[in-house]
Amino acid sequence: MMRRRHEGEADEGDFSTLQEPDQYSENLRSSWIRRKSKDTEVDVRIVDNEVTIKLVQRKKIDCLVHVSHLLDQLNLDLQHVAGGHIGDFCSYLFNTKICEGSSLYASAIAHKLIQVMDTSFAAASLA
Amino acid sequence: MEYEDEDWLCVTMDEFSLATENGFSRQMMSRKRNYDDDTREYKSKNLETERRRREKLSSRLLMLRSMMNKATIVEDAITYIEKLQDKVQNLSQELHQMEATSVETAETKIVEIDAVEDMKNWGIQEEVRVAQINENKLWVKIIIEKKRGRFNRLMQALNNFGIELIDTNLTTTKGSFLITSCIKVILRKIKIKLDF
Numbered sequence: 001m002m003r004r005r006h007e008g009e010a011d012e013g014d015f016s017t018l019q020e021p022d023q024y025s026e027n028l029r030s031s032w033i034r035r036k037s038k039d040t041e042v043d044v045r046i047v048d049n050e051v052t053i054k055l056v057q058r059k060k061i062d063c064l065v066h067v068s069h070l071l072d073q074l075n076l077d078l079q080h081v082a083g084g085h086i087g088d089f090c091s092y093l094f095n096t097k098i099c100e101g102s103s104l105y106a107s108a109i110a111h112k113l114i115q116v117m118d119t120s121f122a123a124a125s126l127a
Numbered sequence: 128m129e130y131e132d133e134d135w136l137c138v139t140m141d142e143f144s145l146a147t148e149n150g151f152s153r154q155m156m157s158r159k160r161n162y163d164d165d166t167r168e169y170k171s172k173n174l175e176t177e178r179r180r181r182e183k184l185s186s187r188l189l190m191l192r193s194m195m196n197k198a199t200i201v202e203d204a205i206t207y208i209e210k211l212q213d214k215v216q217n218l219s220q221e222l223h224q225m226e227a228t229s230v231e232t233a234e235t236k237i238v239e240i241d242a243v244e245d246m247k248n249w250g251i252q253e254e255v256r257v258a259q260i261n262e263n264k265l266w267v268k269i270i271i272e273k274k275r276g277r278f279n280r281l282m283q284a285l286n287n288f289g290i291e292l293i294d295t296n297l298t299t300t301k302g303s304f305l306i307t308s309c310i311k312v313i314l315r316k317i318k319i320k321l322d323f
Binding site for chain 1: 278286
């Protein structure tokens with residue numbers, strides 16, 4: 001089966017190529033999106049059932065706690081994480097797989113990530 | 128009753144005959160008698176009618192009471208049945224939720240079993256290594272089973288201990304997590320106790 005097409009911003013995303021029915025199995029879903037807020041920048045790339053997320057966040061908050069929690073909520077199977085502190089920024093790259101039976105949009109992932117980061121930042125500032 | 132009615136009729140006949148035969152004075156006397164007789168008879172009539180009314184009223188009251196009781200009983204029965212129906216719905220919903228939970232649990236168990244088998248097959252064991260780099264900086268290497276939520280719990284535990292991860296790397300191999308990180312201990316007095 002072919003997954004639903006991704007709905008993203010006009011200038012970015014959704015380059016799934018159309019091919020003949022004989023090569024239907026080679027038609028992979030591919031989409032990406034970038035979202036920004038004041039202190040957070042998120043890139044999400046989806047190829048078939050693999051999701052790659054790049055997260056750059058200003059002001060040091062231990063964001064791994066919140067991101068790992070969110071990935072579990074979104075049914076993303078964690079495969080690889082790499083990143084650390086660079087100056088005032090935290091930069092992380094996550095490789096995950098979509099669990100069977102669940103479907104996700106890049107925009108949803110990006111939106112959730114930014115929301116969680118901003119919320120945690122607000123909480124940290126209050127504390 | 129009948130007897131009394133007959134008396135009344137007889138009296139009337141007598142008066143009639145007297146009026147026709149005799150003069151005015153006798154008419155007056157007959158009127159007086161008539162008044163007295165009427166008074167007595169009226170009293171008895173009223174008494175009887177009152178008794179009848181009272182009996183009717185009491186019987187009607189009893190009827191009303193019985194009807195009220197029946198209505199109340201029916202209403203109570205209806206309410207009880209509705210409550211039972213609500214309970215049925217709630218319990219069925221709980222069953223659905225339990226089924227969903229059991230399904231999730233089953234899935235988790237499957238994943239866990241796979242991870243455990245993989246690690247055993249490849250001879251991988253869980254371990255934690257810590258090396259000091261600076262006064263308050265440590266390098267850690269952690270190998271744990273690959274389970275959903277495990278990494279999240281680890282992050283939460285470290286965060287609670289006041290440990291900040293500076294440079295982190297996590298990779299997945301043969302059903303296990305390999306986590307290497309440079310960590311900074313914010314509070315010096317805390318002793319690190321990691322139980323996996």
